[in-house]
Amino acid sequence: MEEFIEVKDVYFQYEGTEGEDSSAFALNGVNMTINKGEFVAIVGHNGSGKSTLAKHFNSIYLPTTGDIFVDGINTKDDDRLFEIRKKVGLVLQNPDNQIVAGIVEEDVAFGCENIGIPSKEIRIRVDNALKAVDMYDYRTHSPDKLSGGQKQRIAIAGIIAMEPECIVLDEPTAMLDPQGRDEVIHTITELNRNMGITIILITHYMEEAVLADRVIVMDSGNVLTSGTPKEVFAQVELLKQRRLDVPQATELIYKLAGCGFELPKCVLNEEECVQALIKYCSLQKKNG
């Protein structure tokens, strides 16, 4: 697989924090690689360094020491800043901080205009982006009349319209209702599968993390563990110890297995959970 983002021994200290010990650093020697076309979920507590790391992926923050390469370009390379930002789009936690225009479709077009896309092309991209987030019907509305969840989908549409190679989303669903959450996550998955866009999803919802190709767990400014969702969520003990969530389905099977019932090591969603239990029951029946 081709590498897209390479994080090499990155330390980061916020201005104003002092000291040399590890607690003074928001990032503590992070190493990771994100491959082209991959869907990676990053989970961890507030203060674990996930959002700080996310802002490094398109040069909003620069490492205090260490380097980050985006498609081979060092994020410290000031001359190629625009190139990096064109490749990596960032969707933030709070949609109110990222809406700029008075009309929905103008807001979605803002990014495209800035990178010099011809206006005919912008029209098509904006329509497609709005359809992708299911906000097409609101294209002529004023964003301030929308709910938080709707605004977030507009912000995502604005990024999608720029057709970046990679989208970093920092808790994009924190304010959405369950259906809105499903729609956004569905959109993200589609963009990844159909268009090959690399997705880095930062989230507190483990039900979202299980959909990724790979899950990275951050703790105290470093990578605690990483792997496929199955590999990561099989470590229920470790995650619980750090007071991180696991999906309820995973927890249920883990608890049952702990009581001696012969069940798979890890399930990720309700379907797998139900299947495992049904299989167990029919085996029990057969054995009398």
Place this chain on the structure above:
Amino acid sequence: MSVVRAENIRFVYGGGTSFEKTALDDVNFEIEEGEFVGIIGHTGSGKSTLVQLLNGLIRPTEGKIYINGKDIWEEPKKIREVRFKVGMVFQYPEYQLFEETVYKDISFGPKNMGLEQDEIDKRVRSAAEFTGLREDQLESSPFELSGGEKRRAAIAGVIAMDPDVLILDEPTAGLDPLGRDALLSQIVDYHKVRKNTVLLVSHSMEDIARIADRILVMSKGKKWMLDTTHNVFSRGKELENIGLRVPQITKIMMMLRQKGINVDPTVLTVEQGFNEIVNYLS
């Protein structure tokens, strides 16, 4: 007597303009003293509008809101008193911190109520304790606190007014699981000690399932249902149709039941589900 009563509430935003939108239509319900009620609904279902009506921030286009049996708009000049009785914690309340110290910020509400200095001090300290802030944090600037602590300070400021009805609009949004669990259990403990009425708006079905006595379900500006947590979450299919979900554990039990495994499909927590399945398997 019910502590909160909404009678034929209708609310229209932007009346008379081209943006006119009916946010609430013919909403009726009663909430009893000491209840812990969860409010759920899809984005734009009218939840936030509803809670703003309850403490008199906006006035219903039609209908009446009664708090402790009194129509809150009977004397519009006294609407401020309603806000002391019905405390409101907005979404992302930490953005509203403004004072020099945490102590001053928490005391802002009680001060405005015209309380004595002794009483204010007592309330600030007990509110800080309820929300898990340390004594020594009271003298620091609110802006030195972490995100989770800021939110607690903001909630403490409302609790310090000792409202009969406490409304929290998505108090855990943006918090990590650790911060979320800590804050929720503090709210539950506060509710148990103070025995007041709490209304909690949330998008997390798992949280609501764990802590609410009853749930008010809003859909498209109308009251869809107000019933016990158990009864609401036993209508999984219909909830999905209005853009909501049941907790994952409830869904699992429903699916098992459909496959002919005889378990109670209305469990609300992993613990209950675990016990139910162990019973079945043994």
